[in-house]
Amino acid sequence: xxxxxxxxxxxFMIKGFANAKDGVMxxxxxxxxxxxxxxxxxxxxxxxxxxxxDNFRLIIDEDVASHIEVSNN
Amino acid sequence: xxxKKIKVAFAGNPNVGKTTLLNAIAGTxxxxxxxxxxxxxxxxxxxEVGDYILHFVDLPGIYTLDxxxxxxxxxxxxxxxxKPDVIVNVIETPSIERALLLTTELLEFRIPTVIxxxxxxxxxxxxxxxxxxxxxxxxxxxxxxxxxxxxxxxxELVEAVIRAFSEGKTPKEVRYSAEVEDLxxxxxxxxxxxxxxxxxxxxxxxxxxxxxxxxxDRFAFAHGLAKEVVRLRGDQGRDLTDALDKIVLHPLFGxxxxxxxxYITFKLAFDFSSPFVDWLDGFINDFLSPLSLEVLxxxxxxxxxxxxxxxxxxxxxxxxxxxxPLIGSLYFLITFLEMSGYIPxxxxxxxxxxxxxxxxxxxxxxxxxxxxxxxxxxxxxxTIENPRDKLLVIxxxxxxxxxxxxxxxxxxxxIFFRENPALVITAMYVIGIFIAVFTxxxxxxxLVKEGPLHFVMELPPYRFPxxxxxxxxxxxxxxxxxxxxxxxxFGASIVVWLLLNLPPGVKNPSESIAGKIxxxxxxxxxxxxxxxxxATTSLIPAFLAREIAISSMGTIYMSAEGITEEVxxxxxxxxxxxxxxxxxxxTEDAFSSLLSLGIVSLEVEEEQEEDxxxxxxxxxxxxxxxxxxIFILIYTSCLGTFAVMSREIGLKGAIAFLxxxxxxxxxxxxxSYNLLSRLTG
Numbered sequence: 001x002x003x004x005x006x007x008x009x010x011x012f013m014i015k016g017f018a019n020a021k022d023g024v025m026x027x028x029x030x031x032x033x034x035x036x037x038x039x040x041x042x043x044x045x046x047x048x049x050x051x052x053x054d055n056f057r058l059i060i061d062e063d064v065a066s067h068i069e070v071s072n073n
Numbered sequence: 074x075x076x077k078k079i080k081v082a083f084a085g086n087p088n089v090g091k092t093t094l095l096n097a098i099a100g101t102x103x104x105x106x107x108x109x110x111x112x113x114x115x116x117x118x119x120x121e122v123g124d125y126i127l128h129f130v131d132l133p134g135i136y137t138l139d140x141x142x143x144x145x146x147x148x149x150x151x152x153x154x155x156k157p158d159v160i161v162n163v164i165e166t167p168s169i170e171r172a173l174l175l176t177t178e179l180l181e182f183r184i185p186t187v188i189x190x191x192x193x194x195x196x197x198x199x200x201x202x203x204x205x206x207x208x209x210x211x212x213x214x215x216x217x218x219x220x221x222x223x224x225x226x227x228x229e230l231v232e233a234v235i236r237a238f239s240e241g242k243t244p245k246e247v248r249y250s251a252e253v254e255d256l257x258x259x260x261x262x263x264x265x266x267x268x269x270x271x272x273x274x275x276x277x278x279x280x281x282x283x284x285x286x287x288x289x290d291r292f293a294f295a296h297g298l299a300k301e302v303v304r305l306r307g308d309q310g311r312d313l314t315d316a317l318d319k320i321v322l323h324p325l326f327g328x329x330x331x332x333x334x335x336y337i338t339f340k341l342a343f344d345f346s347s348p349f350v351d352w353l354d355g356f357i358n359d360f361l362s363p364l365s366l367e368v369l370x371x372x373x374x375x376x377x378x379x380x381x382x383x384x385x386x387x388x389x390x391x392x393x394x395x396x397x398p399l400i401g402s403l404y405f406l407i408t409f410l411e412m413s414g415y416i417p418x419x420x421x422x423x424x425x426x427x428x429x430x431x432x433x434x435x436x437x438x439x440x441x442x443x444x445x446x447x448x449x450x451x452x453x454x455x456t457i458e459n460p461r462d463k464l465l466v467i468x469x470x471x472x473x474x475x476x477x478x479x480x481x482x483x484x485x486x487x488i489f490f491r492e493n494p495a496l497v498i499t500a501m502y503v504i505g506i507f508i509a510v511f512t513x514x515x516x517x518x519x520l521v522k523e524g525p526l527h528f529v530m531e532l533p534p535y536r537f538p539x540x541x542x543x544x545x546x547x548x549x550x551x552x553x554x555x556x557x558x559x560x561x562x563f564g565a566s567i568v569v570w571l572l573l574n575l576p577p578g579v580k581n582p583s584e585s586i587a588g589k590i591x592x593x594x595x596x597x598x599x600x601x602x603x604x605x606x607x608a609t610t611s612l613i614p615a616f617l618a619r620e621i622a623i624s625s626m627g628t629i630y631m632s633a634e635g636i637t638e639e640v641x642x643x644x645x646x647x648x649x650x651x652x653x654x655x656x657x658x659x660t661e662d663a664f665s666s667l668l669s670l671g672i673v674s675l676e677v678e679e680e681q682e683e684d685x686x687x688x689x690x691x692x693x694x695x696x697x698x699x700x701x702x703i704f705i706l707i708y709t710s711c712l713g714t715f716a717v718m719s720r721e722i723g724l725k726g727a728i729a730f731l732x733x734x735x736x737x738x739x740x741x742x743x744x745s746y747n748l749l750s751r752l753t754g
Contacts, residue, residue, distance in 0.1 A: 023141060024527045030136035031529060032171035034292065042315065043322050046425030048434060050322065050532065052315075055167040055199055059421050061433070061528040 001072075004049060004065035006041045012070035013038050019067060031058060033068065078126045079238045080155070084148060084179055085163035086172055087134030088533040090191045092116060093221035093412075094163060095131050096542045098231060116549075125235055130157070136171075138178040138270075139288070152182055153270070159234050160186045166196035166218075169203060169303055173295040176212075180244045181270040185237035186214040189230055193218040195534075200306035208302045213245035222539040249290035253283070314414075314534040321415070327422045335441060338410065342402040342445060343476065344666035348659035349398035352652075357391040360652050363643040377574075385570035390563050399476065400554055403445045405547040412538035420530060430510055431517045433528045436466045440509070443473030447714045449550075451721060464520075465513050467721055471709045471734060472509035474502050480620040481705045488686050489698040497699075501706050508707055508737060565712050569614045582629045587613050601704070601742040602697030602750070616710045630688045696749035700742040707738035 006012055014037050017025055032053060039053035047062040060068075083091050099118030116131040132151060133144035140146040151157075162179050164172040169190070179186060190196070190203060209216040215233040219226035236242075247269065248254060257272045267275070277284055321330055362383055369379050410416050416438055424434030436457060443450035450470045457463040482498050490497045572587040579585045583592070583606065591610025598609050607629050615622035693701070709715060709731055719727035 024529075026137070026139060026141055027527065027529055029288070029292070030139065030141075030174065031531065032136075032168070042318065043421075045322065045324060045327070045421055047428055048421050048424040048528075050318070050421060054170060055201070056171065057314075057532040057534075059417075059424075059434075059528070059530050059532055061424065064527045064529055 001070060002066050003041070003051070003060075003068040003070045004062055006070070006072075008041050008043050010072065011038065011040045012072065015069045015071050017067050018069050024064060024067060028064070028068070032056065033058070076121065076124055076126045077238075078128060079159060079234065080157045081127055081129045081159045081161055081234055082151060082155075082157035083129060083131045083161050083163060084152075084175065085134060085191075086136055086165060086168070086175060087531060089134065089163050089165035089172070090221040091131055091134065091163045092546070093539050093542045094189065094191060094219060094227070094230075095129055096539070096545050097221055097224040097227045099129060100545065120231075122231055122235065125238075127231070127234065130155075135175065137175060152179075152184075157184060159237050160184050161189055161230070161234060162186055163189045163191050166190045166192050166203060167199050167201050169196075169201065170296075170299045173298050174291060177247055177291050177295045177298070178270075180212060180214075180247045181268060181273065183243045183246070183268050185240075185242050186212075186244050187230065187233045187237050188212075188214055188216045189226070190216065190218045191221055193226070194220050199312075202304045202306060204302045204304070208298075211245070211298065211301060213242065215242070222536075222542075247294055249287070249294065253287060253290055256280075256283075312534075317535055318418070318532075322418060322421055331419060331422055334410070334415065338406045339445065341667065342399065342406055344669075345663045346398035346402040348662035348666070350395050352655050352659040353395040353398065355655055356652055357387060357395065360648050362387045362391070363648070364645065367643055380574075381570060384573075385566045386563070390559065390566060394555070397551060397554065400446060400449070401547055401551050403442075404449065404550045405543060407442065407445075407449075408543045408546045409538055412536070412543060414533045414535045417530065417532055421532070424528070430513045432462055432465060432513070435528070435530060436462055439466055440469060440473060443470040444475065446475050447471050447473065447711065448717050451714065451717045454721065464722060465516055467718065468512050468516055468730065469509040471711075471714055471718075471730075472505045472512065472707065474505045474706055477619045477711070478706055481622055482702055484623050485693075485698045485702050488690055489693065489695045497702075501702060504703065504741070505706055508741070512733075512737075565617055569617060572613065582610065597739075600746075601700045601739060602694075602746040603701055603704075604697075605692050608692065608701065612704075612710065615705070617712050619705050619710055622705060622710075626689065627685050630685055695753060696746050699749055700746045703742045703745055704738045707734055707741055709734040 002018070003012060014033060014035055016035055017028065037053055039051050041049060042052050042057065043050040049060050049062070049065050051058055051060065083095055085091050095116065095118060099120050118129045120127045120129065130151065132148040135142075135145045135148050137145065138149050138152070140149050152160075160179055160182070162176050164176070176188065188208065190205070196203070205216045205218065208214075215237050217226050217229045217233050219230055221227075249257075253276075256276055257269065260272050260275055261267060264272070264275075273287060277287065321327060323330075365387075366379060366383060369382060374382075407416075419437055419441075420434035422434065423437040427434050427437055439450045439453040439457075441450075442453050447470050450473065451467055454463050454466050454470075457466060478501070479498070482501055483494075486494045486497050569587070572590070573582055573585050575586050582588045588606065588610055590613060592606040594609040594612070595604060595606050598604065603609060607626070610629055611622050611626040614625040709718075715727055715731065718730060722730075
């Protein structure tokens with residue numbers, strides 16, 4: 001399941017990254033999205049997703065979200 | 074004994090408070106500029122402490138030294154080529170785990186390093202504890218805790234920088250997996266002076282398939298380090314940011330709140346600055362200008378020089394300087410909103426709409442700024458990473474109608490559209506937005522076909538900004554603006570003045586070079602209803618700034634019709650007294666305007682001489698007046714915008730855009746002229 005399938009308030013653990021382009025992967029990794037990290041979906045607005053990991057928040061759009069494989073905790 | 078220079082680089086993730094910290098150290102010596110060749114903002118400061126001169130350079134906020142964006146490329150290039158003496162790695166302590174990746178990469182340079190654990194107070198609140206002593210021992214670096222906003226720990230930070238430099242304390246070597254280390258060792262035998270950073274770069278050039286291995290090693294080191302020194306307490310308090318975001322980013326209320334905030338921002342900027350703009354205008358034209366003319370005459374300067382002084386210097390540069398209060402207020406409010414964490418949130422709110430025209434939510438920020446002034450708006454596109462998106466946004470901004478255009482609209486509306494002033498002015502703003510969206514769609518089809526790139530951005534928590542920092546940044550921008558007014562705009566004013574006054578001895582503007590160009594231009598403008606040389610000639614100096622169209626129309630009409638302005642006798646004491654009284658009134662107006670709900674300074678006022686209005690009423694009709702307004706709206710006749718555009722997209726691009734905006738302006742004016750002529754018969 002990818003992260004965009006989650007609803008606001010749901011928690012997740014990142015399992016991996018599917019078919020992401022190199023640049024996208026590098027960016028996500030550098031910004032702190034790694035396999036095994038836990039987080040929570042805070043809000044959704046159309047194509048944009050607001051997620052929180054540890055003490056930081058990221059906005060990701062649907063295209064990026066479709067590459068992030070997660071499990072429901 | 075001469076003082077020792079220390080070059081200090083500030084490096085850290087975005088939004089970790091580097092600028093606030095630097096500001097706490099440097100105060101008003103903070104300088105805002107650009108990195109050479111690119112449009113990323115460069116902030117630097119020089120501070121003397123004891124026997125040392127510290128030159129601080131604030132590197133762009135980055136997540137990694139593995140260069141992806143323009144920002145990261147700049148930071149890497151600086152570290153590789155300029156070789157700072159000391160690196161200050163600023164860490165947002167609440168997110169220290171993530172920040173340690175960049176720390177690991179910085180340590181590879183083996184440059185004396187000081188780690189500033191910033192926002193130490195926030196970390197305590199959210200339950201993040203760091204073992205400072207252990208961190209310092211493990212890495213062989215100085216570690217200090219700081220709170221940039223209150224200036225806590227700043228003195229200790231400066232002391233640590235000097236200590237790190239004078240003791241030449243290189244950090245301990247970062248060790249990766251045996252496989253990587255063995256390969257690096259081989260390479261280092263060939264090049265014994267190379268840093269670990271250089272060796273890894275070399276290794277990846279030879280063996281690109283090792284990229285993931287190196288990346289994982291770096292992560293593993295950072296992760297291991299975090300495990301050693303970071304401890305999370307379970308008692309994290311309720312987060313104010315999450316609670317506020319539920320309201321501010323609400324699917325229903327978010328947009329109305331956004332519109333409200335933008336409205337308040339513009340109201341504050343316009344209404345607070347407008348009385349000061351008027352005062353400055355009066356101060357320059359009724360005090361400084363006559364005073365200096367008296368002095369120049371008393372010193373028997375030639376007449377042409379006196380005219381040059383009053384027309385090119387006071388009329389050109391002086392006119393632009395009167396906008397300082399507006400620009401300062403706008404910068405102040407925008408910096409405040411940016412540092413408070415609200416502006417990045419607009420990207421989240423507007424993403425859905427912006428996606429329809431092929432852009433991300435992030436791109437809406439510079440567009441909004443464009444309604445205030447196109448110049449800083451174009452500068453603000455530097456936050457857009459993707460060159461394609463940036464080009465699209467830069468091409469949209471000049472169609473966002475700015476207050477300078479409003480001056481021209483108000484003037485014509487008060488002559489030809491007295492019955493519906495608000496409707497006509499609103500229509501101008503809407504036409505501008507429509508043309509901007511049209512331009513983006515065309516550009517997307519013709520030039521840049523691929524869809525927008527991935528969109529990931531960090532939302533910082535809400536913070537009340539340090540007012541000292543907001544003021545310092547505003548002042549740094551105002552200084553930059555004044556510098557440009559004194560160089561670029563002054564140069565252009567001279568050229569326009571020469572065009573209006575050559576060949577030598579020309580008395581009537583119709584015989585000057587500008588008048589001749591104006592007459593030739595009549596052929597171009599005839600189809601859109603602007604068929605007299607006085608109007609077309611006034612468009613030439615209007616290229617400096619649109620509102621000059623009105624003042625130059627005044628000069629051209631008056632001198633062509635042989636009307637002379639009455640010159641009052643100048644009395645220094647009385648004039649000085651009047652200026653003092655006017656300044657007091659302006660201050661009172663600025664504050665009292667804040668109490669009303671509407672935007673007072675945008676209401677149409679009739680200030681111009683009735684003489685000029687009746688002359689213009691003879692030469693125009695409602696259809697041709699609308700043509701003129703549309704022309705002023707769409708054609709990018711603003712030297713400031715043109716200059717900043719050519720810096721961002723190159724001179725050729727800026728000239729091409731000028732041509733495009735002229736063509737669109739001409740076609741739109743043609744359509745509106747024919748429509749309105751038919752309607753009014």
